[in-house]
Amino acid sequence: MGEGSMMKQENRSFCNRHVGEPCKAFGRKCSRLVQEQRARFYILRRCVIMLICWHDYGDS
Template sequence: MAVNEISKTRIHQNNTTRQQQEGCDPCKSFGQKCSHLVKKQRAKFYILRRCIAMLLCYHERADH
């Protein structure tokens, strides 16, 4: 019985760790989930905007 309980505990810990790594938390409210998604999307747009600006600046320098 003790070995079975230990393996159940390890499985639960592995699942909890996997959820934390994926950023998925079933206990969050709808508002918190939306806020998290908005922040992620804003960060992606920021990175994309910076990459485009860098490519445009590189193109301008290459012409000189």
């Protein structure tokens, strides 16, 4: 193994390690935001359904 190929391996592992970390952090942040939005829409949907049902059956 030559010194040049060893240098390329070190650079590749350095790039993969340091470039990949912000991508993973960004992915985690995005998935957390998506999960939060899903929870909000779920709560909103349940409230709307409850209000519609209450309106329909509350007047009887």
